[in-house]
Amino acid sequence: MAEVVLEKVSHRYPGAQSDTFSNVDLVIKQGEAHALLGSSGAGKTTILNLLSGLARPSAGRIFFDGLDVTGASPRKRNVAQVFQFPVLYASLSVQENLSFPLRNQGWRGARLSARVADIAERLELTGCLKRRPDALSLFEKQLVAIGRALVRPEIDLVLLDEPLTAVEPATKWQLRRVLKQAQEELNATMVYVTHDQTEALTFADRISVLHEGKLLQTGTPADLYQHPAYEHVAYFIGSPGMNLIPGEVLDGVYRLDGCAIAPAPGLSPGPCVIGFRPEWAEVTTEGTEGPMVTVTRTRVLGTRGNRPVGIVSVDLNGQSISTRQTLDVVVGASARLKVGRDRVVGFREGIRLGSEAAHA
Amino acid sequence: MRRRTNRAWLGVLPVVLVVAFSAVLPLMTVVNYSLQDIFDTNTRIFVGFDWYRETLRDPRFLDALLRQFTFSATVLAIEIPLGILVAKSLPRTGARTGMFLILLAVPLLIPWNVVGTIWQLFARPDIGLFGASLTALGLDFNYTSDVLDAWITLVLMDVWHWTSLVALLSFAGLASIQEPYYQAAEIDGASRWQVFRYVELPRLRSVLTIAVLLRLMDSLMIYTEPFVLTGGGPGNSTTFLSQYLTTMAVSQFDLGPAAAFSVLYFLLILLLCWLFYTSVMRSAED
Numbered sequence: 001m002a003e004v005v006l007e008k009v010s011h012r013y014p015g016a017q018s019d020t021f022s023n024v025d026l027v028i029k030q031g032e033a034h035a036l037l038g039s040s041g042a043g044k045t046t047i048l049n050l051l052s053g054l055a056r057p058s059a060g061r062i063f064f065d066g067l068d069v070t071g072a073s074p075r076k077r078n079v080a081q082v083f084q085f086p087v088l089y090a091s092l093s094v095q096e097n098l099s100f101p102l103r104n105q106g107w108r109g110a111r112l113s114a115r116v117a118d119i120a121e122r123l124e125l126t127g128c129l130k131r132r133p134d135a136l137s138l139f140e141k142q143l144v145a146i147g148r149a150l151v152r153p154e155i156d157l158v159l160l161d162e163p164l165t166a167v168e169p170a171t172k173w174q175l176r177r178v179l180k181q182a183q184e185e186l187n188a189t190m191v192y193v194t195h196d197q198t199e200a201l202t203f204a205d206r207i208s209v210l211h212e213g214k215l216l217q218t219g220t221p222a223d224l225y226q227h228p229a230y231e232h233v234a235y236f237i238g239s240p241g242m243n244l245i246p247g248e249v250l251d252g253v254y255r256l257d258g259c260a261i262a263p264a265p266g267l268s269p270g271p272c273v274i275g276f277r278p279e280w281a282e283v284t285t286e287g288t289e290g291p292m293v294t295v296t297r298t299r300v301l302g303t304r305g306n307r308p309v310g311i312v313s314v315d316l317n318g319q320s321i322s323t324r325q326t327l328d329v330v331v332g333a334s335a336r337l338k339v340g341r342d343r344v345v346g347f348r349e350g351i352r353l354g355s356e357a358a359h360a
Numbered sequence: 361m362r363r364r365t366n367r368a369w370l371g372v373l374p375v376v377l378v379v380a381f382s383a384v385l386p387l388m389t390v391v392n393y394s395l396q397d398i399f400d401t402n403t404r405i406f407v408g409f410d411w412y413r414e415t416l417r418d419p420r421f422l423d424a425l426l427r428q429f430t431f432s433a434t435v436l437a438i439e440i441p442l443g444i445l446v447a448k449s450l451p452r453t454g455a456r457t458g459m460f461l462i463l464l465a466v467p468l469l470i471p472w473n474v475v476g477t478i479w480q481l482f483a484r485p486d487i488g489l490f491g492a493s494l495t496a497l498g499l500d501f502n503y504t505s506d507v508l509d510a511w512i513t514l515v516l517m518d519v520w521h522w523t524s525l526v527a528l529l530s531f532a533g534l535a536s537i538q539e540p541y542y543q544a545a546e547i548d549g550a551s552r553w554q555v556f557r558y559v560e561l562p563r564l565r566s567v568l569t570i571a572v573l574l575r576l577m578d579s580l581m582i583y584t585e586p587f588v589l590t591g592g593g594p595g596n597s598t599t600f601l602s603q604y605l606t607t608m609a610v611s612q613f614d615l616g617p618a619a620a621f622s623v624l625y626f627l628l629i630l631l632l633c634w635l636f637y638t639s640v641m642r643s644a645e646d
Contacts, residue, residue, distance in 0.1 A: 052543075052547060054543055054546070073546075074543070074546045074547045075546060075547070075549045079547060080547060080548075081543065081544065081547050083540040083543075083544065084540075085540075087540045087541055087543075087544040089558045089559065089562070090562040090563070091558060091561075091562040092558060100548055100550075100558075101547075101548040101549060104548060104549035104550060104551075104554075105549065148544075148548070
């Protein structure tokens with residue numbers, strides 16, 4: 001397993017007018033499960049192809065453990081890949097499928113069968129080693145494909161291209177659990193491409209958010225959730241997403257609908273987008289501070305103590321805002337919106353106020 | 361509650377009639393003929409399986425049968441690998457692909473007797489481009505007098521005529537293989553042979569089954585092209601089953617033996633195709 005470094009990597013498809021992405025700097029740590037998160041067209045799969053060697057960067061360099069592999073072909077790179085749908089050798093049994101990459105590296109005999117048995121055991125495939133791929137469910141097939149990717153012990157990097165797409169929703173969590181467990185036990189460096197933020201948040205140690213050919217932000221799930229550097233990251237991560245409401249900064253204070261809601265020390269005055277997570281805010285009929293809102297909808301998600309908790313949707317001058325709280329307000333009521341003072345983030349032109357990106 | 365009736369059978373009646381008049385009745389007529397000695401329309405004698413015995417002992421029939429197998433095996437052994445090779449060397453996408461596919465389809469669109477005529481001229485040692493070129497190289501090539509030359513010309517003609525079919529079918533099979541299968545093989549360190557053996561060949565299995573079946577049946581029934589090109593000669597060296605049958609039924613008017621021959625011929629093709637198909641299907645299940 002290796003540490004993977006992308007240094008100022010750009011890519012442009014032949015004949016294209018502009019780069020698919022440009023100047024991407026990224027460090028994927030040894031043994032890390034790293035997710036590339038973005039909607040389709042963000043450049044995720046292209047980065048994956050650059051890592052596997054199926055595509056070459058038009059500029060920049062790629063290192064595996066300090067070794068420059070920018071120009072190396074896939075077979076020289078020591079990577080493995082799992083695709084969106086299970087890619088197996090149809091005429092070979094599960095055992096032969098798992099052995100295939102090892103055989104090509106000269107493994108034979110007891111050493112080979114022991115390694116294959118070990119991987120099959122970890123992926124709960126021992127029962128179907130003798131079977132052909134046609135006899136397997138989609139779920140089992142994808143497990144075999146994952147097994148084939150993990151079977152070479154000295155593999156530098158395992159790439160997963162939306163590996164749960166083809167699997168039925170009911171078995172997705174199970175496949176993810178087995179995959180995550182194998183990743184931790186084998187200490188595999190993994191890059192996991194997905195457009196599903198839930199998948200990324202639950203699987204990855206760190207996430208890189210891509211948008212329109214730019215790597216916006218890399219960080220732990222908690223980092224991205226609480227300190228998004230870009231409006232797009234704030235919007236993309238979390239369900240329901242962050243509230244992003246037009247407001248302003250005036251005299252070092254965030255103002256929403258004219259009301260001061262949180263301090264904004266040292267930030268230049270002017271209009272901005274004010275962001276806060278649903279659980280950072282509360283709608284209440286008590287008090288006289290905070291913007292006036294109208295409750296439009298409540299949705300129960302569970303109970304805390306004896307009181308129902310869930311999502312409250314309110315209307316502020318035509319803008320919809322969600323909060324996560326105890327459901328002690330009724331639809332149609334006028335109420336006050338209160339936001340946790342330290343948690344509010346502001347964005348101007350999509351970039352977080354006061355962040356490194358804003359200074360750049 | 362609806363009443364149950366058997367009226368649905370009326371729905372399949374047209375198909376039953378078409379099949380009966382186009383296949384079953386003619387075949388039964390032939391079976392009927394094969395059991396009788398026919399002198400004229402009013403005089404016929406039931407002879408049982410005599411014609412079958414006679415046909416199976418007829419050295420000319422057995423020679424034609426051997427030639428037929430040799431020919432079919434030879435053209436299949438060339439056309440199938442060559443067709444796959446052509447399909448693999450075609451560009452998978454792009455403007456040129458369409459042009460290549462059209463060019464490949466051209467031999468398939470030419471009427472069979474015209475194919476025979478083209479090759480009859482092409483291979484002539486005096487004025488044909490192919491034959492005259494060989495003559496110019498100092499080779500004594502003459503397909504009308506030399507048995508080997510006649511066979512070479514026939515096999516070349518069949519390969520020219522039918523390899524396209526195998527190539528087009530294989531191309532369709534190869535085109536259905538998605539890119540990740542190749543990428544995975546590349547990442548797994550597979551050699552070019554392994555890519556063919558484990559990625560492409562399993563995917564080509566069904567189209568190749570069809571290709572082999574079609575070519576096997578067609579080559580067993582070949583008539584027009586050798587009839588035009590060599591007329592079965594020199595001697596009987598290129599007389600295949602269908603031509604011998606035609607000679608017997610049309611020129612000599614031996615209806616009984618010809619009918620017995622037809623039934624044997626039909627059963628032979630049926631048997632070979634069944635053997636091939638079941639063996640392919642059985643190995644697919646393993």
